[in-house]
Amino acid sequence: MTLSLTVHGAAQTVTGSCHEFHFRGSRVLVDCGLFQGSRSLEALNHEPFDFDASAIDAVILTHAHIDHSGLLPRLVAQGFTGPVWCTRETADLLEFMLADAGRIQENEAERRNRRRDRAGDKPFEPIYTEQDALAAWRQTQPVAIGEWFEPAAGFRSRLWNAGHILGSASVELEAGGTRVLCSGDLGPENKSFHPAPHSPAGFDHIICESTYGDREREKVSISERRALLEAEIAAARVRGGNLVIPVFALERTQELLLDIATLSASGRIGNAMVFVDSPLANRATGVFRKYASILEDTGGRDVFGHPSIHYVNDVAESMRLNSVSGAIILAASGMCEAGRIRHHLYYNLPRRDSTILFVGFQAAGSLGRVILEGATRVRISGRDVRVKAQIRRIESYSAHADQSELLAWIKNRGPIAGSLFLDHGEPAAIEALRRLAQSEGLASQVVTPAIGERYELPVGGPARRTKTGRADIREVIGRDWQNDYASLATSLKDRLNQIPNPHKRQKAIEEMRRILDSYTKTEPRSNIR
Template structure:
């Protein structure tokens, strides 16, 4: 029997938020990370990406990667730049994806920061620096080591691990750890029922402690079959094209793009929609689609006929080709990023949001504080790159492309992992999702101890007993979660003129502006007063 050593887990991200996934497991002198993801959302949340790591990168023996989405792998280049040079264990498919995802993330960092620094409203401010560069991404990708599902390996002395299909995206995995006499399971992101390309998630049962994602812990939604999903997409495409403008779909370059291409190709091949041009405006989407084609023999649901190389598909590479799409009307444009926080989708939104004949179709989760969330929640105007953009396009949403299990799916997955004799940690979710999922789990008696960790907390883990808190949360991390003052400022700015016009007289508008100025001065003065002893 293995010797039981003290084991701790420290949560460094995706705690009471859905991005920045990173957990540190320590046992004796051995230390590993589960994921090392980028924070995405409000500007305040993004500032966490610039922090010095709360651990020493030189002391980390290995990183185990659940999948290649940027909120799970996107800080690997920073980790490498800080001195880490150990292995990054993952499935072979994830390894192939990291080869393109991480350098592209560096390119986006460089281009996004260059764009922000060019803005007129930043002319007098200190230039921003990218979190990391293309070369940092390339160095990190070279550390990836592929390991097959369900094959035991030893990432660090005294720690054994194996990967299980999570059915979320290509190569996604849940991670099982055996440390002495302790059994741990990390769900990673879990796919829903009827997910294209993969069989349902799987993993063993009977763990001491389980760390489970909670992205959709507050909702249940219809689980259409692939055929039903295509019918829903067919209706959206027909209605959008009947309006005469473009159908613009914000997408994640990895997985969501390929699912849409699969369904659009199938609808065209079956004669259910017209063969209109489909523009995939993301170099990364083109590269990841090639990787899907390379692994096609392991994918389900491809059907007959051409899919990833369909003649209706046009992969847009250069910036000039992307800008030329501003003159397109009556086409389908898929562009990254999925939450509209960066990438080429933003200039397509600038040109299509003001058009009443265009349609913006959301097919993925929109995190709090993102531009996508603001548009989806009914904003009449949005602030983009220092400009106010009116929202006159039709805003639509399809939940049938959810890449995460809903509340029922998470409950079913947890029930199959029972018994959980120690603690169940709920991560990777916003407050409402975490609270509602926790209540449902308590009601069903699926776990004796449920913990919703905060960023920075460290817990001691032992067999068959609830985890105990050893280290406190980081207060600045909690303050960064959700929308921040910049979101409120943007909302005020885009609606200020309309609100002023609602005041019937010029004198009333002048008085309102004067009161706002006075309030800002009072607030500034209050902040400058030193606190009493």
């Protein structure tokens, strides 16, 4: 019998990572992540799994980011009882990451159900609860880097440093003589805290992420990156308002704190007031403190205890930040889809003296991506918000390898006897990396799978597709109708006011109603929201 792979997520998109490996009745998942981005894409999190959760023997987790781990609680709630294999650092982080995700799901469901525009609709149910999340965390089974383990009958596996975040790993799998390597997310050169990615070479099949497969970033050292941050802090101070930084609670927050503490200690940013307004980021920072002695760039010191840094947990204290100016506010979530960052954006986006600084990847359809693409108005929790603040970006904080770094990693894992799979990227990024990998002969077959596809993975030969993907998912990947609706709704009144004749304004409204009525009478309702 041949090892098979079914792709359940992170194909033609950067979230929802989930790969199912099947061999002689045993089933192993590598990752079980949450879809993030547009509302239509997030609706996939509510759909039934394409497999029986109780039939899964084990999960091997590459790292603690929610787009790789965030559906584990739902998997457990639906009957999965096996171990979740991961590094010790990942297990420590998951206790807080998953519990926070559960609270967000519960709070988001409650918030949506309170909205006036949903009156009379069927109540919105959370994907899972905080208790489901803690139950999933209790099933973690830590294992050391490079140590063989048997996740299920017929399988053996090892984890290797991926250099992405604390505890991140690539997954080596063997079953039926076939050797597979799943990259997980790969870190770039000049990454704070962690050494460069490392794993063995010579596999039958490799599954590699492609987040920045179409981008070359300027190679910036850590000291040069700090100079860029220093310049943004100085410019924001001149404007007089706050510097608001949407952050991923895990890793990005800690990298920024490392740099801010270093700049502050050397007197380069004066008397900075830094507020980390994210209980989850604060808990994650506690895990970093636990491993400070093995982290690079810290000198073995607790760099997170600098006196300029204030950790905000209390909601009332978070609300008091509305009245401050000249502060540096770090708040999650990194793509602005949930968490306290939305509250800070609501109060700071309309301020010309404030600055919003993006330091992480923004998925298509996310609020962060909409702001970065130049929106003049956005909707936050059902309210229209004008964008008057300065919008800035620093790309050198990325925790993902860029195009040349991905190609170098793939080359160093070769020779690839069978197929190279490219996933975890938007279509343009995957296609750019595919062309380069093909032209450089990195594998005889380069596959760009779709969600729902299944492949046989033979020893020493190319993969064979045995099931096609889901055509309906293509329409929800990337920017969706709800992004366009938000853009139209926030600008509609202004656009109507630009029509000088009130009778023509009324006619325009009647025309819009007529067009909407024509579609609701003739178009079948889609299952994808």
